[in-house]
Amino acid sequence: MKEKAYYIVSKARQILGGTISADQCRDYVLALLFLKSASEYYKSNNSFQQDDNSPALRLLVSERSSFDYLCKELDSPELGRLINMALYELEQVNALVTEGYEINKAIDFESNILGDMNARSIKLRELLLLFQEIRLTNATGQLIDVGDLYNQLLYIFAEEAGKKINNVLTPTEVVSLITKLIDGDRKNACLCDPASGSGTLLVEVGKKMGIRGTELYGQEVNWNLYALTKMNLMLNGFKGATFLWGDSLSNPKLLDHGGLRKFDIVVSVPPFADKWAAEEAYSDFYKRFKYGIPPKSQVTWAYISHILASLRNDGQAVVVVPVGVLFRNTESKIREQIIEHNLLEAVIELPPNLFYGAAISTAILVFRKERMRTQTLFVDARKGYISNKGLCKLSDKMLEQLSNTYKKFLAGEEMGREKKGCSFYIATQDEIRHNKYDLKVIKYVEDKIERKEIDVKVALQRIDELEERLKCIDKQFKDCAWRLRELTKE
Template identity: 40%
Template sequence: MLFDDPSPAAAKGDRLISADAINAAVWRACDTFRGVIDPTQYKDYILTFLFLKYLSDLWKDRENFYLDKYDETPDNSPRTQRALEQFERFRLPEECRYDYLYEQRNASNIGEMVDMALDHLEEANRLKLDGVFGDISFNSEKQLGPTRDRNRRVKNLIEDFKTIDLTPSHLESQDVIGDVYEFLIDRFASNAGKKAGEFYTPSSVSLLLARLMDPQPGSRISDPTCGSGSLLIKVGQQVGSRNFALYGQEINRSTFALARMNMFLHGFDDAVIRWGDTLNNPLLLENDRLMKFDIVVANPPFSLDKWGADVAATDRFARFHRGVPPKSKGDLAFISHMIETTYEGSGRVGVIVPHGVLFRGSSEGLIRRKLIEENLLEAVIGLPANLFFGTGIPTAILLFNRARTAAANTDVLFVDASQSYDDGRNQSTLKKKHIDQIVRLVATFRDEPQGTAGVVADKFAYRATLEEIRENDYNLNIPRYVDTFEEEEPIDIAATQQQIARLEGELAEAKKRMNQYLSELGF
């Protein structure tokens, strides 16, 4: 819940609006931009306007609450206005409100007015929204066309949102708005393919990784490639209380803005999200050193080319002391950064990687060997192919744990969940039963530091010793450990020959009848 006070409308038994209803209405609003600009761009307009409409409806809802509480009217409400200024999460000047823009929707400079509203909204909430709307303009001729076309599109968008009621007291749940935002990001990613998929980790994968990390109250949680913030939010929601802190960094400017808005819509106003290149310019710092975290998660860009290998050897934070990954594959560079930003002796890392990270040689092989010999690697979980938007390649989750000691456990858990999926129209999905099964296996592995090595679950999970991994030359390719071979049923040659003879007889009889029919017809 964002607020403890019930709003008046909620107490009147109004029919509550579901997330599905809002999803459908907002998705219809996207028609204003379909075919005009690329989905990777119009998502910024739709999501930004959804954010503005939500703030306006929330502000109006809170204003009605205070008016009712203090028995005031809109024209005479000094106590209400004072309460709004003192107790609410944000400020909303009148010219920034949706109703004001709706009344001005026919203005010849409506695009400029929306831009001004966003500027004033940032200014009024600088600590929380500074820089969020810097790259979005509703008055851009390049993006939205000449003045006449631009005005028509902005007007249509404003009118589209008129029927979308985002008032918290009218919603089934206070989580609805955050869920709608996630829905839209999901839909934009799936419709735009790889280009948009870079900023979104599918919900089922985010949930699996969040549950595997098992964050505890008081945790500092970070995502150095946070995208729109969905994974970071999922991990925070696993804590079960508000006693945690979220941190993230994102290199893409517009995606950084989405993350800031996403945090706000989920009620995580204090989340710290930075804009910049994590590998070349980490911005989550304390006392000019890398900030440390209890949990670090990420879905970095797969096999990133030109990630900064040429300067990594002289990195001022010494993040790449185990070795410098190849310049065309930055996967282990991200992993190195993540491990170095966790608390020594207790920090944990969960990262999504392409399978090449498990077995590629050269410098990557040497880094992988050092990570294993340091007893940092806890588990390797193979995921199904076709889970991610824009790529069908199979991926894996690597879990690292800096709390592991040689005396307690040097084994590594391998899980082959490559067949644990349900087919969707565009991509596969991990269902709850699959997630539950994987989480149970990892939890049991952690609870049994002296467990017996070998098969944990037939054709699904294997507990490998450090010696076994050494014998495999530190290759983590999952089939080396999890045997998924299925023996084919033996073929009864005699029965098969009899069946073939029977079918050939039936075919000859069918041909005979066909020839009779053709003869009767004169052919």
């Protein structure tokens, strides 16, 4: 699957050239994959009945929204318009249209960034031929997991773009860790991500929990990412998901009888560096900022406040944050309220440089309402990484260690000894108060150095050997210096 994804990216970049960015190329590639996949699945399953539990991509496909129809129009000078119409019809026929926010308005195949009409049609023709060549079946003729291919493409484009994409894509190992931290055994749970980015976290947690599409919710403010998530959800079988465009802070749309809709589980990686309209929080209709109002230059605690207000009384939230939110003075009052209301269950500091284009340090915060325990687990995983292509990665072993540590803490079990690369401490509310609500992990977890017993006799013998070696080197140096002086006399 990964080889197929790399091939698609390589060929698409050749076709589109260097005139468009990696994320723009990504959008066009994923939209065409979506169109082809819908057509392939429809052709092989055209007798199915529509229902909420249908497998991935069981979409009705009209003639003009089919990939085969587009391939018959390869020589049309209006190829861009035809692709836009195919995307629109696919949404319309399947009642997926949110008026004014269609995929083809976010990903425009008639855009001038592809060149004039003639140049644009040539490029789009080559892209369609590329996808005509790509097989979506395996050796036995069965359709492949297109959702997996879609996510592989997302990660490859993120690698290629590097600093240009930032944290719109959550690294696979961070997604994996979050899925291990959530309460996966909840029945009929509702899941939400109020800042979904490209949708990978929402999709993977939804899969892990076995959530039906009708129980999955999300919102995204970036129009292009909204379109990507919409396709991602459908490709992975979440056709019935409620996913809306807009800013969750200034215009929350996931509502119930005029108030915020409540969820069992909320997962999110909010934007790391965005500003927000803090002045509007003083008159917030939904009363989300009762723990305090973050400064307008620091958006993370605003998202956390929204998330906590969106949790049911026994709900759990897992949020990835930059470590600055743990100790900045401007947000100390908010942290104080969070601790005094017994909402923070765990702080897990991660290695730096995990995210594409974001070399900052991050942490995972786990929140839970109606907690029985008043202690908070602090885990230092900063050293538990392996390097890969300039990025830090959490190993599978480290993921298991972190997951087991958290689960033992929840169960009140014996925590055992600290593992290499993963230290922990269970802090009381009084200890956190003593530290003035500073949540830096190193305030609670000592940075222990592994000490080895030293054989003194062996060490002294080694010192003697090194001293003798040093004398020899010194003598050789003096001999060379003498010869050099003699040569200069001549």
